[in-house]
Amino acid sequence: MWNPKRETMKREELEKMQFLRLKQTLESVYQLVPHYRKKFQEKGVEPGDIRSLEDIASLPFTIKDDLRDNYPYGLFATPMDEVVRIHSSSGTTGIPTVVGYTRGDLEVWSEIMARTLAAAGGNHESVIHIAYGYGLFTGGLGVHYGAEKIGGTVVPISGGHSKRQIRMMKDLGTTLLACTPSYALQLAETIEEMGVDHRDLQLKSGVFGAEPWSENMRRVLEEKLPIDALDIYGLSEIIGPGVSYECMAKDGLHINEDHFLPELIDPQTGEVLPDGSTGELVITTLSKETLPVIRYRTRDITTLKREKCSCGRTHVRMDKVSGRSDDMLIIRGVNVFPSQVESILLNMGKTEPHYLLVVDRKGNLDTLEVWVEVSEEMFSDKIRGMEELERLIHEEINSILGVSAEIKLVEPKTIERSQGKAQRVIDKRKQ
Amino acid sequence: MVNQISVFLENKCGRLVNVCQTLGRENINIRALSIADTSDFGILRLIVDQPERALSVLKEEGFMAMETEVIAVEIPDSPGGLADVLHYLEEAEINIEYLYSFVEKPAKDALILMRLDDIEKAKKVMEEKGIPLIGGERIYSL
Known part of the structure; x- marks a missing residue:
């Protein structure tokens, strides 16, 4: 464990800390970010009205469009001379969103990524292969900071050139792999194609994130590579990777609660849901300086678990994300998540998860084709x-x-392989 | 026993050509072939002179290919020749998954390739009935 003092904090102390930090964050956005002041006023609330963590439910949500509407710097709460880094999320729907970091923000990011990698067995002896894309995407540099913080040997290889990646992993004695789960699968296939013996690799674990993946995908990766495959979660609007991470118990992702306050809501009504329900994850940042975010709707569907984990960490756990309300397809009135199809294919125990959902409309009827590569x-x-x-x-x-x-x-390799996020859906109704 | 190569093909232009070109380039000769298909996909079954090499070059080219064992019997190329063989298999309750044939040069006998659910049993039956089984080596080098 990287920071046992924080990671195993007693709930009572943790909540006290969260409340103090929440108050500070609320004061700061109210004073410094016109967007938040306006929205608070519209709802008739002031930071002073928030007297407990539960009171947060009276505050307005923040959504991705708020970041777009305030592009590029409108939501920043620090002067630009304190901003030392910009990242940006891929603007798949038009205007990208821009996020900023102070030196302090980067320090927090390094800390939470250090916890993430330590939970995956990483330490100063690890050789850490970072095959997330480097650049404006937060994946590469986020993991990079954590890897440096724990004192591992960092291989900043970025994405692409799978054969070279395998050769390097073999030659350098890589012990920990960080990339998207779909790219991990591609690397596993490349290892098979190249006929590399697993005994020539030192790989022990992998942290895979930036796209939702299933328990079945874990089974495949752990078998093929063979490693402990752990899920990591984050989003650039909050900080990047490191919002939450799995420990070796592989029973949910610990949310770094000293920095992020999670809630679970009903995506339709916006009501806060009781523990154990499935709903959309909402996060309020507690220590962000440049871009504090209040009640950010992640669109990720999950469940929160507050029971103590066998690893000893006290921070609340979220289940693996089971879908995104953005990715949700409505086919003939039925909600469909691509991840459900992936689970089905893998549960059948026969197919590698290379599949594509093609949705179309013929006349007034939605049609769904599922392409499956023959393995x-x-x-x-x-x-x-x-x-x-x-x-x-x-x-x-x-x-x-x-x-x-x-x-x-x-046939094999018919469906396009991605080196970033996997494209699992073609929705021709939108074209 | 004869080793046959089966290849999964989508029903789209150029796939069969690609298989044949791949084998041709590697100097692998096709002795016999059959295609079974549905509206979406087909399974190409091939008897070639170098089955192992064929399997590996096809896989390298990205085809989904596998090796299966079939048996080859030689029957007189005359009316009723095949009926006798099929009758013996039926008597012994051996199921035929599929079969296809080709004619030897010069055309005196016909060769039938059969994928069966119980090859060992079929071998015994053929032996008892005096129907010659043709080994792989001979088929590959025809």
Whole structure:
């Protein structure tokens, strides 16, 4: 454990600390960020009205559009001469969002990433291979800071050139891999293709984030690489990677609660949900200087668990993100998350998770095609066997999602491989 | 016993050509082939002169390919020739997954390739009935 004093803090003390930091954050945004003052006033609340952590429910939410509308620096609470770094999230829907950091913010980021990597078994002896993209994306540099902080040997290889990545991992004795789960899978496949023996690799664990992934994907990665595969979570609007991380118990991701205050809400009504419910994660930053964010709607669907973890950490855990309200497809009125399809395919125990959902509309009816790449395990040289497979996938999807899909078996490597975030959906209704 | 290569192909232009070009470039000769297909995909089954090399070059090219064992029997190229063989298999309750044939040069006998659910049992039956099984080596070098 990197910082046992903080990571195992008693709930009571932790909540006291959270409340003090919340008050400071609220005062600061109210004084320094016109957007927040206006929104607070519209709701008729002032920082002084917040007398407990629960009172936060009376504050307005912040959404991604607020960051876009205030592009680039409108939400910054520090003068620009204190801002030492800019990152930006990919503007898939138009205007990108820009986030800023003071030196203090970068220090916090390093700290929480140090905790993340230590929880994955990282230490000063680790050789840490960072195959997240470097640049405006927060993945590369975020992990980088944590890796340097714990004193590991950092290999800032960034994404791409998979064969070279494998060679370097082998030659340098990499022990810890950090990248997106889809890229980890691609690396695992490249290892197989190159015929590299796992005994020639020193790899022990991996921290994978920036896109949601399932328990089944964990099983595949742990088997293929073979390593402990851990989920890490974060978003640039909050800080980047390091908001929460899994420990070796692999039973939820510990949210760094001394820096981030989590809530769970009903995405439809905005009401705060009781513990144990599934809903959308909302985060308020408690120590951010340049870009404090109040009740940010992450759009990530999860569950919060407050029971103590077997690792001894007291910070609340969130389940692996099971979907994004953004990614949610509504097909014939039914909510569908691509991650559900991934779980189904992997649960069938036969397919590698290379799949694509193609949604279209014919007449007034939505259609769903699920393309699945044929893997070694599922290939039969009998037509009957292949048709049986199609039928099974069709039935599983129908029973779990409640939507009928046309299954299309495709040849290996037909579906485009990504080095960043995986594209799992083509929605032709929007084109 | 004969080693057959099966390849998964999507029903789209150029896929069969790609397989044949890949094998041609590697100097691998196709002895017999059959395609089974649905509207979406097909399974190409090949008898080639170098099955192991064919499997590895096809996989390198990114095809989903596998090796399966089939048996080859030689039957007289005359009416009723195949019926006898099928009858013996039926009697012994051996299921035929699929079969295809090719004619030897010069065309005196026909060769039938069969994928069966119980190859060992089929070998015994053929032996008892005096129907010659053709080994891989001979088929590959035809």
